[in-house]
Amino acid sequence: MFSNFSTILNPTGFFYLVGIWVASRLVRALYNVSPFHPLSHIPGPKLAAATFLYEAWFDLIRGGRFTHEIRRLHEIYGPVVRINPEELHFNDPNFIDEVYPTAGRTRDKQVHYVTFATGPTAEAMFATINHKHHRIRRGAMNKFFSRAQIARLEPEVKRLTDQLCDKIIRLGTKDHEPLDITTAYSCFTADVISGYCFGESFGFVEQEGWEPNFRDAVVGLLETIFLFRFIPVTKLLVPLVPFLWRWLPRSLQVYMDESTEKMPARVRQARREFETGTIPSRPTIFHALLTSSLPEAERTDYRLTGDGLSLNTAGTETTAWTLTVATYYLLDQPETLARLVEELQAADATNRTWNELEKLPYLSAVIAEALRLSYGVSPRSPRIAPNERLVYRGRFQGREVVYDIPPGTPVGMSNAINHHNEEVFPDSHNFRVERWLEADEAQRRRMETGLTSFSRGSRSCVGINLAYCNLYVAMAALAVRVLPRTKLYQTTVEDVAYDHDVFVGVPRRESKGVRVVVS
Ligand code: HEM
Numbered sequence: 001m002f003s004n005f006s007t008i009l010n011p012t013g014f015f016y017l018v019g020i021w022v023a024s025r026l027v028r029a030l031y032n033v034s035p036f037h038p039l040s041h042i043p044g045p046k047l048a049a050a051t052f053l054y055e056a057w058f059d060l061i062r063g064g065r066f067t068h069e070i071r072r073l074h075e076i077y078g079p080v081v082r083i084n085p086e087e088l089h090f091n092d093p094n095f096i097d098e099v100y101p102t103a104g105r106t107r108d109k110q111v112h113y114v115t116f117a118t119g120p121t122a123e124a125m126f127a128t129i130n131h132k133h134h135r136i137r138r139g140a141m142n143k144f145f146s147r148a149q150i151a152r153l154e155p156e157v158k159r160l161t162d163q164l165c166d167k168i169i170r171l172g173t174k175d176h177e178p179l180d181i182t183t184a185y186s187c188f189t190a191d192v193i194s195g196y197c198f199g200e201s202f203g204f205v206e207q208e209g210w211e212p213n214f215r216d217a218v219v220g221l222l223e224t225i226f227l228f229r230f231i232p233v234t235k236l237l238v239p240l241v242p243f244l245w246r247w248l249p250r251s252l253q254v255y256m257d258e259s260t261e262k263m264p265a266r267v268r269q270a271r272r273e274f275e276t277g278t279i280p281s282r283p284t285i286f287h288a289l290l291t292s293s294l295p296e297a298e299r300t301d302y303r304l305t306g307d308g309l310s311l312n313t314a315g316t317e318t319t320a321w322t323l324t325v326a327t328y329y330l331l332d333q334p335e336t337l338a339r340l341v342e343e344l345q346a347a348d349a350t351n352r353t354w355n356e357l358e359k360l361p362y363l364s365a366v367i368a369e370a371l372r373l374s375y376g377v378s379p380r381s382p383r384i385a386p387n388e389r390l391v392y393r394g395r396f397q398g399r400e401v402v403y404d405i406p407p408g409t410p411v412g413m414s415n416a417i418n419h420h421n422e423e424v425f426p427d428s429h430n431f432r433v434e435r436w437l438e439a440d441e442a443q444r445r446r447m448e449t450g451l452t453s454f455s456r457g458s459r460s461c462v463g464i465n466l467a468y469c470n471l472y473v474a475m476a477a478l479a480v481r482v483l484p485r486t487k488l489y490q491t492t493v494e495d496v497a498y499d500h501d502v503f504v505g506v507p508r509r510e511s512k513g514v515r516v517v518v519s
Contacts, residue, residue, distance in 0.1 A: 025051075032085040038406045044073060044082035052112075052230070055084045060226040063509075064500035067379045067416045074417070078396035080403050087112070087410040089380055091417055092394050093424055093450045099383055099411050100456035106131040107383040107458055110410040116225040118238045119259075120306030125462070126314065127306075131386075134459065140292035141307070141462055144285055150465040153196050154354055157473045160195070163205045164188045164474070165481045171209075172518025178489040179210070180513035181327055185320035185474075186215040192470055193315045193463075198266050198308065199282035217255030218317050222502040259309055267304045285311065315463045317504060318376050319470050322453075326370035326475060328496045328514050329431035331488045336433055340366055340479050349476040357472040363479075365436035367471050368451060373431060375415040376453040376461070378498060378505030382412035383459065415452050416498055416505055424450035429497075482518070489515040 029050040031037060039049070048054040058066035066083075073081045074091040083089045087110065090099060101107065109129050117127040125141060128134040143149065168184055171177075187204035190213065195201035204213050228235050242260055245253065270286035272278075280287055286304050330337040343362040344350075357363060390405040405411065420428040424446050425435065439447060454461035461467065491514050498505040 029085075037085075039082050039086070039088070039409065042080060042082040042088055042403060042405075043077035048073075048084055049082050050085065052084050056226075056230045059501070060230045064226065064379075064502055064506075067414050067501055070380070070414060071417050071420075078401055079394045080392055080401070083380075084112075086110075087382055087412065088405065090392070090411060090413050091421070092392075093418065093421060093446070094394065095392060096413065096418075096449060096452060096456055098390055098392075099413055100452075100460070101458070103135060103458040105388065106386060108386055109134075109459065110382040110384055110412075112229065112410070113382050113412075115232055116228040117310075118228065118235050120302050121310050121313075122306065123303040124306035124310035126310045131458070136294065137298065137307075138458070138462065140289050140294045140298075141285070144288040145462050145465055147465045150196075150469050151354065153192075153466070154469060154473065156195055157192055157354075157469055158477075160188055160191050160201070160205055161474045161477045165477050167205060168482050169485070169518055172486075172516075176517060176519075178515040178517050181516050182320055182324045182513055183210050183213060183215055185323045185327075186316055187213045188474065189319040189323075189470060190214055190312070190316045193312060193466070196466065197285040197311050198263075199280065199284040212251055212254040214251070214255050214258070214312070214316060215320070216249070216251040218313055219502060219506070220252060221255070221313070222317075222504065225503050258312075263308045263312075264301060264305045267301045267308065270304075271301065311463070314461075315466065318374075319467050321504065322367075322370050322374040322376075322467075322471060323474060323478070324514050325374040325431075325496050326366055327478070327483065327486075327516070328488070328491065328493075329370070329373075330366070330479065330483055331486060331516065332493070333431065336366070336431075337479065337483055339433075341484060344476055344480050350480055352476070354469045354472050357476050358468075360476075361437060362433065363472065363476060365433045366479075367468075367475060368436050368447075369431055369433050370471075371453040372419045372425065372451055373496070373498075374453070375419060375498060375505040377455070377503060378414065378416040379501040379503070380412035380414040381455060381459075382410040383457075384408060384410050413452065416501070418450055418452045421450055486516045486518050489517045491515050 033046050033050045034040065037049075045054065055066050058069045070081065070083055070089050071091075073083065074089070079090060079092040079095075081089050081091075108131050109127070111129060114122075114127040114129065117124065121127060125134065125137040128137055164184065164187075168179065172179060187210055191201040191203065191205050204210075241248075241256060245256070248256065266284065267286050270280070270284055270290060273280050274287060274290040285308065289304055289307065290299055330340065340362050343360055347356075347360055349357060349360065349363070385407060387407050389407055390409075390411065392401075392403040392405060394401055419425065422428055427435075436444070436447065454464045454467070490512070495507055495511045495514050497507055499508040500506060
């Protein structure tokens with residue numbers, strides 16, 4: 001046996017093995033583009049159908065630019081495109097509910113999509129492949145994020161919002177330094193989530209300045225997703241990160257400390273309280289999961305830590321970026337801000353509840369438009385119907401097209417494409433609040449369907465109520481108290497315009513952020 005092993009390890013054996021591997025990839029690529037492949041009838045470039053290298057070129061090498069390429073492919077090939085050997089992409093709002101149906105129809109996630117998750121987050125609800133498995137995990141979390149539960153949090157969101165507005169004004173009028181407003185908003189959203197989910201706010205708004213915060217660390221970590229997706233072996237390096245501690249930037253150190261020390265400690269404390277029957281003063285998501293009907297295997301410290309970490313990352317930058325996009329456009333379009341302030345002042349908005357704020361039409365339209373142009377998760381988020389044959393019927397270049405989609409095919413749509421469908425959102429690159437107010441009933445329904453910021457169906461955002469509560473309460477207060485005394489500083493539309501994906505959509509790399517000065 002050892003002599004066989006050493007034969008393989010000698011240079012000839014090694015090249016022999018590499019040769020076999022390359023030949024097997026070539027045979028696979030040929031099969032992928034052959035008429036025998038079950039997706040051979042779906043249009044798309046042959047190279048994309050042959051190999052994942054096509055996608056890797058745009059996402060890994062060119063840095064998160066595959067969604068732009070997918071948009072281009074739809075222009076050439078129509079509403080359904082085969083974007084890699086196994087996966088289809090759709091550009092048709094009428095098909096949203098087929099790709100993302102409610103829990104009654106089975107939808108798995110695709111391994112290729114979630115493979116970037118590492119460590120405990122690979123065990124989080126978000127990364128769960130199997131539909132039934134996900135339903136069990138999600139069932140335990142839904143109640144914690146229900147509208148009624150979030151409404152109880154409202155006084156805390158209000159308190160943090162006031163603290164945020166006070167601090168922006170205090171620091172802005174003291175040192176007159178330009179402020180990267182996303183950093184401030186990220187401090188706020190991280191504090192809300194930590195206060196609600198983990199029983200204790202991180203205190204980023206309360207601290208003297210805006211540092212530390214998780215913003216740079218989260219964006220930095222999201223930058224790794226394509227590396228992990230296309231070269232999964234690089235995930236083996238992740239356990240080395242704690243040993244690189246003192247060479248890491250400060251923001252990453254704070255985040256790593258949170259992930260590797262503090263989050264597991266919170267889980268352990270919640271378990272101690274659960275086991276000793278202690279009633280916590282502020283129950284956390286971990287108490288909710290431990291007291292739920294989750295099976296024992298689902299309640300390990302490791303898995304609960306994964307859920308905690310993913311809640312932290314999922315909710316912070318998404319909400320902060322939506323507030324940033326709203327802020328940019330309101331400052332860039334003074335007449336829009338004036339109309340919003342007029343509505344808010346007439347309604348005495350800073351003393352209104354979330355429920356009451358949601359009834360204000362102009363504020364709601366500002367939030368909808370900010371969600372549209374901030375995208376949430378910008379690239380595609382595929383789903384698999386393992387046992388269901390989907391049938392797509394649509395039109396392309398004046399003729400009807402019908403495609404039969406075999407069970408087990410990953411199918412997806414992208415917010416960065418959905419939100420620029422010109423038939424649904426004419427003049428889609430402009431922030432036009434009025435589109436939501438002037439639309440007739442039918443057009444409004446089309447826009448509500450086409451707005452997929454929180455995704456749809458069984459895997460849609462579990463934090464949607466928390467996100468809306470933050471957005472309504474914070475937007476109302478910021479618009480009345482902060483924005484009328486704020487100006488953009490060396491910031492243009494390029495600093496909010498979608499440029500590439502890092503899971504969420506972000507502007508060009510040279511951007512210095514949305515910077516403001518307060519007087
Ligand atoms: C404007 C704010 C937000 C946007 C636009 C947003 C968007 C999304 C989207 C598009 C998904 C689906 C991802 C996929 O298909 O793979 C998602 C899932 C998720 N979001 Fe959010 N989100 C926001 C805020 C939040 C908040 C505040 C939290 C919680 C604190 C949160 C927690 C989650 C979790 C845990 C999932 C995974 C759900 C599951 O797998 O069942 N999000 N979000």
